[in-house]
Amino acid sequence: xxxxxxxxxxxxxxxxxxxxxxxxxxIHRIVAEVIDEYELREQVIIAAxxxxxxxxxxxxxxxxxxxxxxxxxxxxxxxxxARPDNFVxxxxxxxxxxxxxxxxxxHVANRGENVTVFFVNxxxxxxxxxxxxxxxxxxxxxxxxxxxxxxxxxGHPIHMAELLANLAGTAYSARVAVNNIKNLMQAKKATRQAxxxxxxxxxxxxxxxxxxxxxxxxxxxxxxxxxxxxELIPAFPLGVFKEFKAEAQAKAG
Numbered sequence: 001x002x003x004x005x006x007x008x009x010x011x012x013x014x015x016x017x018x019x020x021x022x023x024x025x026x027i028h029r030i031v032a033e034v035i036d037e038y039e040l041r042e043q044v045i046i047a048a049x050x051x052x053x054x055x056x057x058x059x060x061x062x063x064x065x066x067x068x069x070x071x072x073x074x075x076x077x078x079x080x081x082a083r084p085d086n087f088v089x090x091x092x093x094x095x096x097x098x099x100x101x102x103x104x105x106x107h108v109a110n111r112g113e114n115v116t117v118f119f120v121n122x123x124x125x126x127x128x129x130x131x132x133x134x135x136x137x138x139x140x141x142x143x144x145x146x147x148x149x150x151x152x153x154x155g156h157p158i159h160m161a162e163l164l165a166n167l168a169g170t171a172y173s174a175r176v177a178v179n180n181i182k183n184l185m186q187a188k189k190a191t192r193q194a195x196x197x198x199x200x201x202x203x204x205x206x207x208x209x210x211x212x213x214x215x216x217x218x219x220x221x222x223x224x225x226x227x228x229x230x231e232l233i234p235a236f237p238l239g240v241f242k243e244f245k246a247e248a249q250a251k252a253g
Contacts, residue, residue: 008032010041012061021221023211024052024120026178027187028059031091031118034191035062038199040087047076049092049101052126056091070100073108076115087198089116095125098134098158105164112169112203116194119160119206122213123232130216134158137235142216157235161208165241171202173242177210179228186238193243202244210236 010032044062050069067075072090165173176187194205212224
């Protein structure tokens with residue numbers, strides 16, 4: 001029988017233990033498949049984060065260094081500068097990257113550090129009980145915004161992909177989703193582009209993945225997946241906000 005589906009070599013052969021319907025497992029697989037495609041597994045060093053995203057070191061069969069909360073991008077900077085021949089990336093959630101780690105990711109992008117950042121945005125703090133995150137949408141209920149996020153009290157959700165695209169050191173910035181097959185294909189393509197940005201020494205490669213959190217959204221996995229399409233994508237439009245190849249070609253005339 002012809003094998004049409006197998007586990008990526010960059011993933012350890014163990015079951016995921018994420019909540020049912022969580023998209024971390026899908027995003028893990030996309031990242032691992034791309035690592036395999038570019039034959040990078042022996043070169044990879046991941047700067048791990050804090051939050052649900054931290055469990056990646058239980059699943060990726062590569063070298064990992066733990067980082068203090070929010071500091072993964074800064075740790076990745078140090079690793080890449082010390083070992084420029086390694087492929088270095090971070091895998092972070094919205095609380096880790098867009099709250100405590102805001103300063104780190106902004107300055108990593110501004111300096112044009114040659115690392116790759118995979119950012120999972122499920123619009124809520126997943127591990128610690130469903131508090132409001134910097135990406136929580138207007139009107140979205142959380143344990144700290146039980147009546148829904150009010151911009152007069154809590155400000156507006158941060159759009160990281162657009163924000164980082166405006167910084168000179170960012171080579172590639174895109175937002176994708178993994179709620180259906182079409183979007184999965186686009187997510188895979190964006191992941192490849194972000195990897196290539198580092199391989200070509202162009203600067204920061206950044207991909208934001210819109211993700212479901214059925215547990216804290218208090219939905220079934222199917223309902224959460226539908227919500228990504230009906231509510232998250234209109235609030236956080238998908239697309240490529242900066243692409244180093246297009247700019248390089250334009251400069252070359």
